[in-house]
Amino acid sequence: MTRVVLQFGTSRFLQAHADLFLHEAREAGQDVPPVVIVQTSGSAARAGRLAAFSDPAGFPVVIRGLEDGQPVERRIAVKSVARGLSTAGDWAEVVRLFCEEADFVLSNTGDAGYAATPGEAKAGLGIGTPLPSFPGKLAQLLHARFQRGGRPLTVLPSELVNRNGPVLKAIVRGLAAEAGTDEAFLAWLDGSVVFANTLVDRIVSEPIEPAGAVAEPYALWAIERAPGLTLPCEHPAIVLTDDLEPYERLKLHILNLGHTVLADIWQADGRPEDETVREILADPAIRARLDAVYRDEVVPGFAARGMEKEARDYVGTTLGRFLNPYLDHRIADIAGNHALKVERRLAAFLDWAGTPAPVLSSIVNRVAA
Known part of the structure; x- marks a missing residue:
């Protein structure tokens, strides 16, 4: 069975955070699915970055700063990412991957990333054309996965929103209600999709073009335990906790x-x-x-x-x-x-x-x- 981690957002933050952790876990011998990064903004300026994600040589992440008072600088070629796609140009492939291969969804869509467009789902959650907002696209993809009998899924948002997982789930449910979906889909969301409550912490100070980033040594990915939660890897920077607050x-x-x-x-x-x-x-x-x-x-x-x-x-x-x-x-x-x-x-x-x-x-x- 083919498995992938589907990541929404091309941010330099995730390149030096989750993508790096997944790379290091793979290097340590863990069975970690490859990452496919999906651009949701449609920005033409990110085309070079998307192409760079498909380079088998990986992209550079430089860890620079102080550890235990001593200066450190490490350069890692991150190879956890297999390719980059765009919802604007590769929507059919994004739908296929989401429905058939994704076990985990990561997101980092910016401070306004959860802002749904008023009325965007009134015409339904069909997958012919992607809806404008990230929650709208996620609702479409989840509905398509449900219709195709998709297996359980863990969503790991990393936006800096208090209780980001529950908030994102509530927005998706609201869009589903706006679209008039039936109760079976909502029941599937509750029973088969875990919207994890997470917190990410690392200062990522500058990009490396076309892909890559410079970051500090300190890193944290705190994730609140929940029934059915699974993680794509184990890593020293990942902390499971009963209370994220x-x-x-x-x-x-x-x-x-x-x-x-x-x-x-x-x-x-x-x-x-x-x-x-x-x-x-x-x-x-x-x-x-x-x-x-x-x-x-x-x-x-x-x-x-x-x-x-x-x-x-x-x-x-x-x-x-x-x-x-x-x-x-x-x-x-x-x-x-x-x-x-x-x-x-x-x-x-x-x-x-x-x-x-x-x-x-x-x-x-x-x-x-």
């Missing part, structure tokens, strides 16, 4: 929140276009502002939730990652979709913590205005 809160409301605070300062002050996280924090005044946000607003919020020690430790780890002297993480890359990130990272923290946070509140109020 502590991992989510620490990353979203410390590392990601810190990035967004810096992006807000960068935008408001009109700082250099190519400035990196390390460079902006070399300004003592800005470092003091970020330290104050962590010390006076973020850690007290976690303390109110019984997570003070975990937060203090993670702040220390995060600042070390921000100051990595071997990584050039551009603020301009972080600043994309700023309003949405402020909502998910800062406003969600304020709602969750319920403690005074005047600086964070001012950012939320100004961006929302």
Whole structure:
């Protein structure tokens, strides 16, 4: 039986995260299915990247930074990816692979990747033409798999959305309802498809063209246990947990929140276009502002939730990652979709913590205005 991992999204993040883990697991002798990467955006600028995914020599991932205080640099030729496809040009093959060969689905479709187009499924979930949004396409593919008697499937989303698996499943169910599908399909979704709740964590600072990336040594793929969950491999960076929320809160409301605070300062002050996280924090005044946000607003919020020690430790780890002297993480890359990130990272923290946070509140109020 032919098996594949079908990955939606060509992001450099997954190249240096899940794709690298799968490669390393294969190198260690595990029976890991090959990855087929599917571009969902239709961007012509990604054509070269798709072609590069089909190169049997693989694509480069450079791990650069500090491990136990010592500088490291490793260059790996990642060979877990077999080829690249596009929903715009290869839809029939994407449908075939999804229905017949996929055991796992990975996704990383950006901060707005779950935004379904209003009314897109009203005409049904037929597979003649792909629907506009990623959830719409996923609903079509799942419905086609159901109709063809497809075997169970695990969906492993990696978008930075709180409870990403359940959220994605709810959107797919909503599209199925909009399309008027019968209850048998919804029952199959509940019984045969696991939408895993996951958290990914690694700073991937720059692309290598046409495919590949530069990333820090730190990496985490935390996945919440669920009935029927299966994984494509075992890896030291993969952690199975009974409760994902502590991992989510620490990353979203410390590392990601810190990035967004810096992006807000960068935008408001009109700082250099190519400035990196390390460079902006070399300004003592800005470092003091970020330290104050962590010390006076973020850690007290976690303390109110019984997570003070975990937060203090993670702040220390995060600042070390921000100051990595071997990584050039551009603020301009972080600043994309700023309003949405402020909502998910800062406003969600304020709602969750319920403690005074005047600086964070001012950012939320100004961006929302």
